Amino acid sequence: MKAKRQAGRRAWVPLTVGACVLLALCLTYVLGFGEGARTLADRVALVMMVLAVLTLVVSLRRGTGAAAVEDxxxxxxxxxxxxxxxxxxxxxxxxxxxxxxxxxxxxxxxxxxxxxxxxxxxxxxxxxxxxxxxxxxxxxxxxxxxxxxxxxxxxxxxxxxxxxxxxxxxxxxxxxxxxxxxxxxxxxxxxxxxxxxxxxxxxxxxxxxxxxxxxxxxxxxxxxxxxxxxxxxxxxxxxxxxxxxxxxxxxxxxxxxxxxxxxxxxxxxxxxxxxxxxxxxxxDPVEAQEAVRFLAMRQDAVHREGAWRPVLDELRTHPQGVLARSLSTPWRLVAMATAYEQVNDPRELLGARTEQEITDRMFSRFIHASVRAVDEEAGYSPERVHAWLHQLALRLQARGGGANTLVLPELARSPGALWARALYVVTVGLLTLVTLRTFLPDAPQGSLGWGFVLLVVGITVMALMCLRPGGIRLLPHAAMGLPPWRSPLWAVAAKTALTGRSRWGVLVLSVLPTLVLWRTLAPERLGGMADWTMASAILPTLMLYAGLVAGQVLDAAVIGPSGWPRGGALVALVLLCPAGVLLGLSLRAGLGLGTALPPLVLFGLLYCALCGDTVMYLCWLLVHLRRVPFRLSRFLDWCHAAGLIRITGGVYQFRHREFQEWLARHPVPLTRPTAPARDSATARTP
Missing domain, CATH: 3.40.50.300 (P-loop containing nucleotide triphosphate hydrolases)
Incomplete structure (x- = not known):
């Protein structure tokens, strides 16, 4: 137990050092080396910035796992x-x-x-x-x-x-x-x-x-x-x-x-x-009699008995033949049944001479039949699905070492994603240069200006550290998984946040939004601005912030691997709302875009530091825009529903390694789907 406590202290050391550095930058920026916070507004700003640092430390502590030992x-x-x-x-x-x-x-x-x-x-x-x-x-x-x-x-x-x-x-x-x-x-x-x-x-x-x-x-x-x-x-x-x-x-x-x-x-x-x-x-291998039982009991074999009867007869007559050997595993048997479910004619497999020929014909039909079985109105044609899955299979093949998992935050760190990382570095560099270029000409002389420069440089360094696979992240992946917007998990998240073990952390995280509302709504004699217009503009930001806090108490695996991009989008909205308010106030006051540009760019740089993995993922999507869908997580969730992709924990995998390797070798299907075969014995006239 003593060793565990020492390990917890060692894990807490870098967070303590980082908190002290951020707190020193905040004090330098607000106090200005002796100039002091003379007005009430400056003193309130000082308290808010200190609480912001404490809130950040609490979030980091929860994300890195430096928690007390539990039962x-x-x-x-x-x-x-x-x-x-x-x-x-x-x-x-x-x-x-x-x-x-x-x-x-x-x-x-x-x-x-x-x-x-x-x-x-x-x-x-x-x-x-x-x-x-x-x-x-x-x-x-x-x-x-x-x-x-x-x-x-x-x-x-x-x-x-x-x-x-x-x-x-x-x-x-x-x-x-x-x-x-x-x-x-x-x-x-x-x-x-x-x-x-x-x-x-x-x-x-x-x-x-x-x-x-x-x-x-x-x-x-x-x-x-x-x-x-x-x-x-x-x-x-x-x-x-x-x-x-x-x-x-x-x-x-x-x-x-x-x-x-x-x-x-x-x-x-x-x-x-x-x-x-x-x-x-x-x-045990699947015996021919088990394959016959499985195929004969399916709904399509009952409805299209004439199309399936020759296939079943072949399995009964030649239990060691090419077709029986090709269907001797559950995966191939299920894939074959799916490929010829309600569409295509399974009798085309009887003309194959090798197992590889049966595999090629079966997989060529598999995607089309899976797409048709789930939803033809989802906007994904079988040809596009095949092309996109082919590109993803190539990405896994390029990683080598038997790679078979698709982890969205790690796509930009794959060996073939150099252009995505370069685009991310250029983005962070431009945001930093624009921020300093717009601030320095009008910057106050002395320590206040240098304090702001150090703050910008610190944010830039944190943003660039996201390039490292094991780098420090202000918002870890486990803390950014959010369920779909209409999911009932949100009610579970809210209840857990208010009554669970993390309620004290939620209480600390709620201090800063409370002070923001007080500063906006309170009368001037109590340190506020009494500005209801500003309060109505800030309220959406606070609601989004509350949603981000509530979502952090849910387990990432319960949400699924697609919850991570939603977390990054919500953080972007949290930063975008005050930026939009600032832009609107500047335009209403007649100051123009030049006055609002520095804070807007600074918000963008801060987002790269908070959600660098999300920005790198977006860069990867932009680089591969014509090869994969831009809403990749939505597409992969749909493929999971179609039976083409499986989900293990918080990662995606192809349905089977054999299917993944076949897709990597075939950019397009080998054959076109055929119309459903009509059974003259069971057909009925209208």
């Missing part, structure tokens, strides 16, 4: 609720149409001696996976299968079911994609980083949960970490297994669940360095 069970309960909201298993991913694919598995014997004990009578089904896992000692499990066998679906189902039946003494299962694990990053720090980024936790609380053993990492995608041809001893996958072997909870091996492709794990196991103390299950 581990309470933290685990909150994390479990967040995971439950983030990892809802869509029926579209296991088949849809109320007909799921039956996923079965079997325990495999390990070639080494250090293996976990297995259940005496395993269930071997998707519904019984949690019961089988609880019978494993120690609780370390490796899920293997062929590409598309349903490893990710099994992992998601495990997270949902285990979290639903979890006791207080058991850890919280958290699904994590292994694609961004760095070679030099300790496993514990990597999990903590994902808990903060994907599930809205603070660094201190995430570290506390890891130290207490209350997090069960469910690691997906070990086979997607390395490029083909990488020597096994130098591979990132081997480093992951070595790290997991040493991952302990006290003196016992810590619980963990891992997914990997069968052939790769066989090689890793034969090398003598697999994950020790773990049991292994192998997902």
């Amino acid at each position: 581990g069970a309470a933290l685990a309960g909150r994390l479990g609720q967040t995971v439950a909201g983030a990892e809802l298993l869509s029926r579209r991913f296991i088949g849809g149409d109320r007909v799921p694919v039956r996923v079965t598995f079997a325990f495999r014997h390990s070639a080494h001696a250090r293996t976990a004990t297995r259940p005496l009578v395993p269930n071997g089904t998707l519904d019984g996976l949690v019961a089988d896992y609880r019978a494993v000692r120690p609780r370390r499990l490796v899920i293997t299968g062929e590409a598309g066998a349903g490893k990710s679906v099994l992992a998601r189902a495990f997270v949902a079911e285990f979290n639903r039946s979890r006791t207080e003494a058991e850890p919280v299962p958290v699904l994590l994609a292994l694609g961004d694990w760095g070679r030099q990053e300790p496993f514990r720090d990597w999990v903590v980083r994902h808990l903060v980024r994907d599930y809205g936790s603070t660094s201190a609380h995430a570290a506390q949960l890891m130290d207490l053993g209350l997090v069960l990492p469910v690691l997906d995608g070990l086979d997607e970490m390395d490029e083909p041809g990488v020597p096994l001893p130098e591979s990132r996958a081997q480093q992951v297994l070595d790290a997991l072997t040493g991952y302990q909870s006290g003196l016992e091996p810590a619980p963990v669940v891992l997914t990997c492709r069968t052939d790769l794990y066989d090689v890793l196991e034969a090398s003598g360095r697999p994950m020790l103390d773990a049991a292994r299950v192998e997902i």
Whole structure:
């Protein structure tokens, strides 16, 4: 416990230093080195600026996680609720149409001696996976299968079911994609980083949960970490297994669940360095009779029996044929059923000679059928959807290392985003130059002018520090996630902000807006301006500020990855409202645009310091304007509803790695959609 308190103090040191520097700049700017705050208005301004610094420090403290140590069970309960909201298993991913694919598995014997004990009578089904896992000692499990066998679906189902039946003494299962694990990053720090980024936790609380053993990492995608041809001893996958072997909870091996492709794990196991103390299950291929049952029970097969009958007959007659082998995984079976649902003729697959030819024809129809199944009035044509997803797949391919996650704040830091970063630097530089150029000719002599220059330079440095991936952020990502504008989560946010653990922080954050209203509405003898016109103009800013504070108490994963751009937009509105008021007052007084320009540009520079990641993201969108939609988060949310994209925590992923790689190779569909086939036996005349 003492070590945790010392770590909290170390985390608090840079915030204290930054607060002192900002406070010194504020005092220099207001007091002017001896000139003093002579009037009541100057004294009120001094108090407001000091409170603004304190408010900023409170926000930073909440965002960086330098919080008091809380009860581990309470933290685990909150994390479990967040995971439950983030990892809802869509029926579209296991088949849809109320007909799921039956996923079965079997325990495999390990070639080494250090293996976990297995259940005496395993269930071997998707519904019984949690019961089988609880019978494993120690609780370390490796899920293997062929590409598309349903490893990710099994992992998601495990997270949902285990979290639903979890006791207080058991850890919280958290699904994590292994694609961004760095070679030099300790496993514990990597999990903590994902808990903060994907599930809205603070660094201190995430570290506390890891130290207490209350997090069960469910690691997906070990086979997607390395490029083909990488020597096994130098591979990132081997480093992951070595790290997991040493991952302990006290003196016992810590619980963990891992997914990997069968052939790769066989090689890793034969090398003598697999994950020790773990049991292994192998997902069974989908038999031809199960494929027939699944396809025959779907609604479209009932309505278009004549179109589907030859396909089903082929599967029955040749259970080891090309078509049966192509549909031997749940992913391919679901993709095929979706691609020919209500449109296109599935009989075209009977003429394919290779599995690759079946894959190309199936994926060419997949996007068009998914778009048609969701909403044809959303404004996204299948051709545009294919082109945009192709560009995103190329971005992931350029990152290398098996990248399969789309994190919106990190797009501008990808290897191919140099022009976006350059545009951001030019934007910050121009705002700084314009601010100083418009202020310096009329600046007062002495310390007051130098104080303002130092303030501008400090804001510029903070804005440029956003270029670093691990740089200091005044508003962290976890504090900027906001739900959709009409979402009922806003009522939950308001109630939590007023009655939850953060109510004292909300009280401190409300001091500054209260003083602003007092300064505007109070009579002159009490230090106010008694200006109702100004108060009505400031009120929208305060309402937006309250919405930003309320949204910070919600978990980022509950909101989803698209909540981060909305947070950046709300911060922009908070700064834009007073800037608009200032511009209107200047024009009404006949001062012209030249008088209002310096504060407006200063507000823009301040926004870059507060939300540098948002500005960099906008720069990336401008650079790639003709290749991806400008409202990218809205498009990706729509793709999630269409079953083309999945959401894991706070990141986007393609439906399957095979689909992502196919899109990267094909800028346009190979074939055009065909009209629905009519069944003469079931057709009716009007």
